Amino acid sequence: MQRARLALALTVVSVFAVGCGSESDLGGGWRVLEKPLLGDKIIYDENSGEPEVGIELLIGHYGPDVAGLVRFYRTNAFQFRRSELKPDSDCACTFMRKGKTAADASSLEFDLEGCVPGSATRSSLLVRATLELDASGQLDGKLTVLDNQSPLKGRSQKWTFKRVATSGAIDSSDLICETPDAKDGNTFNGL
Amino acid sequence: MPASSRVFALALAAAIAMSSLWGAPASARTLRPATLRTGDVADRAKQKRRIALLPIKTSPVSPDELFTAARGQVPSRPIGKLLSTALQSHDYVVALGPTDIKRALTRSGATRATRKVAQERYRLGVEYYMSMAFDRAAKSLALAAKLYRDVLQDLVDPKPLADAYLIAGVSLVQAGQTKAANDVLKQLFDVQPDRRFSRRGFYGPEVDKALLNALADHRKSARPELAHGDRARMHAVARSLQLDAIITAATATRDGRQVLYLSLYREDHRAFAARFSVDVSEIHEPGSDAIRAIEAWVARSVACLPIVERDPQPTRRKYRNIWMDTSGTAGAFLRRPTRLQFFSLGFAAGVEQQMRPGLSWHGRLNVLTSLADPYRDLVGSFNSLRGLLGVSFFTSLGRFRLFFRPGLEVHLLGSAVTTRDPDCKFFGLTHFKCDKRTKTTQNFEQDVLLGVNAAVGTQIAIGRDFFAALQASGTFYFLSQSESVALNLPVIGEIGLGYRF
Numbered sequence: 001m002q003r004a005r006l007a008l009a010l011t012v013v014s015v016f017a018v019g020c021g022s023e024s025d026l027g028g029g030w031r032v033l034e035k036p037l038l039g040d041k042i043i044y045d046e047n048s049g050e051p052e053v054g055i056e057l058l059i060g061h062y063g064p065d066v067a068g069l070v071r072f073y074r075t076n077a078f079q080f081r082r083s084e085l086k087p088d089s090d091c092a093c094t095f096m097r098k099g100k101t102a103a104d105a106s107s108l109e110f111d112l113e114g115c116v117p118g119s120a121t122r123s124s125l126l127v128r129a130t131l132e133l134d135a136s137g138q139l140d141g142k143l144t145v146l147d148n149q150s151p152l153k154g155r156s157q158k159w160t161f162k163r164v165a166t167s168g169a170i171d172s173s174d175l176i177c178e179t180p181d182a183k184d185g186n187t188f189n190g191l
Numbered sequence: 192m193p194a195s196s197r198v199f200a201l202a203l204a205a206a207i208a209m210s211s212l213w214g215a216p217a218s219a220r221t222l223r224p225a226t227l228r229t230g231d232v233a234d235r236a237k238q239k240r241r242i243a244l245l246p247i248k249t250s251p252v253s254p255d256e257l258f259t260a261a262r263g264q265v266p267s268r269p270i271g272k273l274l275s276t277a278l279q280s281h282d283y284v285v286a287l288g289p290t291d292i293k294r295a296l297t298r299s300g301a302t303r304a305t306r307k308v309a310q311e312r313y314r315l316g317v318e319y320y321m322s323m324a325f326d327r328a329a330k331s332l333a334l335a336a337k338l339y340r341d342v343l344q345d346l347v348d349p350k351p352l353a354d355a356y357l358i359a360g361v362s363l364v365q366a367g368q369t370k371a372a373n374d375v376l377k378q379l380f381d382v383q384p385d386r387r388f389s390r391r392g393f394y395g396p397e398v399d400k401a402l403l404n405a406l407a408d409h410r411k412s413a414r415p416e417l418a419h420g421d422r423a424r425m426h427a428v429a430r431s432l433q434l435d436a437i438i439t440a441a442t443a444t445r446d447g448r449q450v451l452y453l454s455l456y457r458e459d460h461r462a463f464a465a466r467f468s469v470d471v472s473e474i475h476e477p478g479s480d481a482i483r484a485i486e487a488w489v490a491r492s493v494a495c496l497p498i499v500e501r502d503p504q505p506t507r508r509k510y511r512n513i514w515m516d517t518s519g520t521a522g523a524f525l526r527r528p529t530r531l532q533f534f535s536l537g538f539a540a541g542v543e544q545q546m547r548p549g550l551s552w553h554g555r556l557n558v559l560t561s562l563a564d565p566y567r568d569l570v571g572s573f574n575s576l577r578g579l580l581g582v583s584f585f586t587s588l589g590r591f592r593l594f595f596r597p598g599l600e601v602h603l604l605g606s607a608v609t610t611r612d613p614d615c616k617f618f619g620l621t622h623f624k625c626d627k628r629t630k631t632t633q634n635f636e637q638d639v640l641l642g643v644n645a646a647v648g649t650q651i652a653i654g655r656d657f658f659a660a661l662q663a664s665g666t667f668y669f670l671s672q673s674e675s676v677a678l679n680l681p682v683i684g685e686i687g688l689g690y691r692f
Contacts, residue, residue, distance in 0.1 A: 060613060062616050063567070065566070065611075066613060067617035067618070095614075172619070175618055
């Protein structure tokens with residue numbers, strides 16, 4: 001009788017154990033906390049000369065893979081009043097490419113190949129993002145220009161992102177990042 | 192039909208079904224053994240009646256001939272042949288003659304062992320007798336006789352049993368126990384009424400006198416209609432040989448004439464049901480009235496014997512042998528399009544109906560819904576329906592009913608898409624960034640898989656007609672509408688409860 005009970009318990013436990021996979025640690029919405037523009041300037045407000053560009057990462061994390069997009073805002077305080085703000089009118093967003101995470105999901109890496117606010121607003125730039133999850137749950141990392149054709153090649157800029165939304169909170173409307181003439185994600189002249 | 196009418200009809204059907212279950216009499220819910228019936232029975236259900244014709248007992252020897260070698264007895268072989276022929280001429284009868292009985296009784300290993308012990312006790316008794324230890328001899332021989340009777344030795348060969356009675360009786364005479372000796376020697380003549388002794392005085396004059404007295408008592412009290420014993424004895428014989436009826440025959444002298452006495456014992460009544468006697472001298476005339484009378488008596492006796500129906504209530508037995516169960520299921524596909532394993536949960540309901548001992552057919556429906564795999568290569572969850580049909584081989588071990596079920600499976604897949612492209616997962620399958628090439632993205636939607644399935648499991652009785660069920664099964668799909676053979680080899684465990692109707 002005890003063996004039967006043990007078998008029943010093991011069956012139930014194993015069913016629940018195999019049924020519950022680990023959730024993504026990096027998926028969701030991330031935004032820059034402030035304007036810590038250290039190092040070289042890649043993304044900045046060309047007119048003011050000051051970095052007043054906000055960055056939002058919308059990440060889908062699937063095991064070793066990462067997909068998503070980067071959205072750009074022209075303000076320093078956009079993270080607190082997002083609903084009142086609109087994305088950058090010249091370079092609203094860029095899709096992530098070749099996104100990968102470490103096995104322990106402690107870091108991720110992806111490329112951006114498209115516009116970035118600043119000197120590359122109206123051109124396509126290949127940028128590599130390398131980010132690590134720190135102890136406080138923030139993503140620290142840098143963007144490095146890889147584009148051989150760009151005078152910015154080799155420049156890198158550090159950023160810190162804070163999670164503002166979980167994976168489930170990302171709505172399909174958040175993922176709109178396309179125009180008929182620029183399917184790589186660049187949005188010229190606003191949405 | 193309006194919706195309300197349909198609901199009413201369903202409710203009525205359910206009520207009728209429930210009342211048929213709970214309102215059925217107790218007898219309908221328990222298995223009843225095959226019973227004897229006298230009504231019409233379908234030919235295919237008729238079971239042959241086993242009727243034995245025991246060895247014919249001849250008339251007791253007369254006192255004048257007890258110590259002579261002369262033979263003047265009625266030959267029993269023609270009578271036996273006549274009775275055997277009469278029996279075998281009837282349908283649904285298996286007639287067992289003395290040879291068949293002897294073969295059946297000597298075949299059993301237990302019987303042989305008992306007979307061997309009886310022989311040893313007999314030899315020991317004879318040795319005690321030779322050494323003049325008469326009391327011990329009598330006891331040992333009485334035990335030998337009892338063992339011989341237990342194994343129905345008188346139906347195989349009466350001489351060893353008669354010898355045991357003889358030496359036991361002689362020993363008792365020598366021990367001075369005249370009354371006991373008379374009882375034992377009477378049993379000698381019961382077993383072997385035509386027993387003779389080649390010369391007078393072999394055991395001494397006291398023994399000769401005791402033999403004559405015992406023979407006289409036997410002739411006075413013997414009942415030829417109970418030639419092989421009373422109904423208790425007949426019941427023992429019938430049970431040992433699995434008989435439905437027994438015919439005994441014995442000849443006896445009445446008013447100077449030899450008379451044949453026939454008796455029919457019916458096991459279903461556990462009593463003698465018919466008796467008949469006829470003058471032996473009339474039997475040996477072919478076509479005589481006596482022979483026709485014997486044949487008529489046999490025909491009447493057989494006709495009155497009931498037919499044993501193999502399955503007295505076939506519909507109810509079928510109804511009783513239905514097992515239904517519902518269970519929770521958990522499983523995984525050993526071959527899958529996702530990089531890591533995903534699991535599926537669901538529930539199942541099954542029915543099984545016994546066709547013959549150890550064999551049933553079964554059908555099962557199983558609804559499955561998938562859980563996300565760790566990489567979420569399976570886009571969303573997909574639901575599917577499995578239908579199984581096959582046979583079930585089973586055996587019972589106490590409260591456990593073990594089964595093996597081979598069968599066919601049809602698996603109807605719902606929406607099932609797998610992809611390894613993270614853009615498809617994040618932006619959706621219709622997004623322009625989603626790579627829809629077959630290599631990375633597969634669509635199994637509304638596919639149909641056909642395969643062979645095998646399951647093993649057990650049902651554990653947990654109460655009257657209720658049981659718990661455990662089962663593990665696996666399937667190999669060999670046919671698919673499209674590319675879905677990439678989804679194959681499901682292994683599924685089930686645990687549930689059921690009820691036996």
